[in-house]
Amino acid sequence: MDASELKNLSASRTVDARGTSCPGPLLEAKKAIGTIMPGEIMEVLSSDEGTKVDIPKWCQKQGHEYLGTVEENGYFRIFLKKG
Amino acid sequence: MKNSKMCLALFSGSIDKLTAAGIIISGAVANDMTIDVYVLLQGARAMLKDIARDKEKLSMAENANLRDEFLKSCKELNVKEWHEFFKEAKEIGDVKFHICGLAGKIWGGYKMEDFVEFADDIVGISEYISAAQEADVHLFI
Numbered sequence: 001m002d003a004s005e006l007k008n009l010s011a012s013r014t015v016d017a018r019g020t021s022c023p024g025p026l027l028e029a030k031k032a033i034g035t036i037m038p039g040e041i042m043e044v045l046s047s048d049e050g051t052k053v054d055i056p057k058w059c060q061k062q063g064h065e066y067l068g069t070v071e072e073n074g075y076f077r078i079f080l081k082k083g
Numbered sequence: 084m085k086n087s088k089m090c091l092a093l094f095s096g097s098i099d100k101l102t103a104a105g106i107i108i109s110g111a112v113a114n115d116m117t118i119d120v121y122v123l124l125q126g127a128r129a130m131l132k133d134i135a136r137d138k139e140k141l142s143m144a145e146n147a148n149l150r151d152e153f154l155k156s157c158k159e160l161n162v163k164e165w166h167e168f169f170k171e172a173k174e175i176g177d178v179k180f181h182i183c184g185l186a187g188k189i190w191g192g193y194k195m196e197d198f199v200e201f202a203d204d205i206v207g208i209s210e211y212i213s214a215a216q217e218a219d220v221h222l223f224i
Binding site: 019020021022023024026027029030031058061062 | 106109110112113114115160161162163171175
């Protein structure tokens with residue numbers, strides 16, 4: 001998905017992990033994913049550069065669909081669909 | 084999918100290596116691995132109740148002169164302390180901390196109540212060998 005499509009998504013859950021370092025955002029995502037249903041969208045906010053790579057990898061392993069990342073000023077919005 | 088297993092031999096009781104272990108355990112737990120940590124010699128000292136949360140009692144494994152810089156940076160970057168990583172990983176997933184009985188005794192830790200509350204049991208070496216044989220990932224820190 002491109003940035004404009006991603007920005008139009010409405011996430012069932014937004015996890016704000018800005019200000020934490022690796023593995024903070026990943027752990028927050030792990031904790032939150034259990035609270036949404038398969039097919040629902042989750043958005044992870046992170047200011048940690050590594051999360052951009054970590055979350056897609058994690059999605060692949062866990063069977064979630066990584067939708068894309070939007071770069072904002074000083075942080076990333078990472079979108080995924082629960083598998 | 085069957086959960087894969089990680090076996091970690093935690094020999095070190097130094098604050099930098101304990102932090103690294105905490106981050107690795109957290110990553111493994113996020114990926115639904117089953118993790119067995121065998122806490123050996125210096126690691127068992129760090130797991131003593133009176134030592135674990137007292138940074139002054141734990142040294143650096145490498146570059147001792149960089150200790151202050153390390154601790155300051157970790158604080159600024161909002162990195163949890165090692166024991167917080169350990170504890171949180173247990174809250175999220177299947178992680179067990181097994182203390183080597185001999186190692187405990189070397190540092191004066193004889194019973195479970197001598198160790199941090201997130202320690203699971205006191206074991207002998209064959210438990211570790213069996214876990215290492217069965218694990219998909221085996222690390223020594």
